[in-house]
Amino acid sequence: MITGSLVALVTPMHPNGDIHWEHLDKLVDFHLDNGTNGIVAVGTTGESATLDQQEHCRVIGYIIKRVNGRIPVIAGTGGNSTREAIYLTTEAHKLGADACLLVVPYYNKPTQEGLYQHFKAIAEAVPGMSQMLYNVPGRTACDMLNETVLRLADIPNIVAIKDATGNIPRGAELIEALNGRLAVYSGDDATAAELMLAGAKGNVSVTANVAPQGMSDLCAAAIAGNREETERLNELLMPLNRKLFLEANPIPVKWALQRMGMIGEGIRLPLTQFSEKFHGELEEAMNASGVL
Numbered sequence: 001m002i003t004g005s006l007v008a009l010v011t012p013m014h015p016n017g018d019i020h021w022e023h024l025d026k027l028v029d030f031h032l033d034n035g036t037n038g039i040v041a042v043g044t045t046g047e048s049a050t051l052d053q054q055e056h057c058r059v060i061g062y063i064i065k066r067v068n069g070r071i072p073v074i075a076g077t078g079g080n081s082t083r084e085a086i087y088l089t090t091e092a093h094k095l096g097a098d099a100c101l102l103v104v105p106y107y108n109k110p111t112q113e114g115l116y117q118h119f120k121a122i123a124e125a126v127p128g129m130s131q132m133l134y135n136v137p138g139r140t141a142c143d144m145l146n147e148t149v150l151r152l153a154d155i156p157n158i159v160a161i162k163d164a165t166g167n168i169p170r171g172a173e174l175i176e177a178l179n180g181r182l183a184v185y186s187g188d189d190a191t192a193a194e195l196m197l198a199g200a201k202g203n204v205s206v207t208a209n210v211a212p213q214g215m216s217d218l219c220a221a222a223i224a225g226n227r228e229e230t231e232r233l234n235e236l237l238m239p240l241n242r243k244l245f246l247e248a249n250p251i252p253v254k255w256a257l258q259r260m261g262m263i264g265e266g267i268r269l270p271l272t273q274f275s276e277k278f279h280g281e282l283e284e285a286m287n288a289s290g291v292l
Contacts, residue, residue, distance in 0.1 A: 001183055002072050002099070003201045003223055004037030005216040007208040008045035010250050010257060011059060013266025019055060021062065023263045027209075028066045030262065035216030036071065036208060039063060043076035043101055044139065045206055045250045050268040056088060061095040078103035078134060082118050086125045099130040101162065101204075106140035112148045123155045130157055136164035136187060146174045153181040162187040162204045163195065172198040189241040193234040196222035206249055207240045210256045210291050239285035246278045255279070256286060 009031070012023035031039060041063040042048045042056050051059065060075045067073050075092035077100040079085045089100050105118060123131055133152065137143035143165075152158050163171045164187030175184050175198060183201040186192035192203035196219060208215040214237050221229040244252045248271065255274035257263045259282075267273065274282070286292040 001201060002038050002074075004203075004219040005035070005208050005212065006038040006040055006074065006185065006202055006204045007031055007036050007212060007215075008040045008043045008204050008206055009063070010209055010254055010263070011042065011046040011051065012257075012263040013268065014264060015266050017266055017268045019059065020264060020266060024059070024062060025066055026262060027257075028063060031208075031212050032067070032070055034212040036212045037202065037216060037219070038072040038074060038098075039067060040074045040076060040101055040204055041097075043134075043204075044103065044136070045209070045253065046076060047250065047268055047271070048076050048078075050271075053084075053088065057091045057095065060092050060097060064096050072098040074099045074101050074132060076101045076103070078105075080105035080108050082121050085118075085122050089122055089126045089129055089131075093126050093129040097129070099132055099159070100126075101132045101134050103134040103136065104140045104142050104144050106142065109142050112145055115142070115144050115148055116151055119152050119158065120155060123157050127157055130159045132160040132162055132185070133158065133182075134162040134164070134187065136162075138164070138166075146170065146177060149174060149182070150177055153178055159183060160185060160201075163200070164188050164204075166191045168194045168198065171195045171200065175199040189244070190238070193218060193222050193230050197225065197227060197230060206244055206253055207237055209253050210244075210260060210286065211237060211240060211289055214289065214291075237289055239288040240291070243278075243282045243285035246281060247274060252278070252282055256282060256291075259283065259286065260291065 075097035077088035160183040218233040
């Protein structure tokens, strides 16, 4: 079971939007050297929506090769097309990903039965791949209810869920109802500490892109049940947790990494550069959290 801080890694790009492979090496090494427990490749933060299928698979394979077994790599292979999700999951399995992350289908708003059948079909099509469900209704406009998650927990290779609802009572209720059948991970940096104290196994984190050691330490303290240390570390990271969402993710975190000298300024339309009016706020948060 993967525990701790799983970074939702950005995909670095040149100013023209081409993938910047040298900067991707730099980012992976940064996480290997600074306590990150696992890498999520080409999730939402990795601009999965604007990478074509060939690029998507190439980035996953590139990260797996660079990591070389030192920490787990979870491939973002979800989509709002079940056939596409099956294709990407199959390819990630061939490339050697340790697991895949499957977002709730966005825009087409399936029913709860549709969600169940979608994830069941992917699991059955790629039975050798461990799968982490991903519920983020604030971005997908579709909320997978706890009852549906409990149904999916009966499928052997569905092993985890990333809960990005930010609703701690609901997340705690899910953890209790699952009774260990699936591992629950937070997908919301601002509330991750409380969910881990309630029994979640880690955090799939945007903040970890810029504060990998801090997030790793926070996750370790929370999973161990050390509330005092968790609260201390959470307070330190909270300015980042808030300000990294001043505009749509990953716009702010890419700017923050650029400010740290880790990547260049590339991002793909329809996402645009971080608005200048917010630069001071985010830089202040970076200073407060000790990453600058």
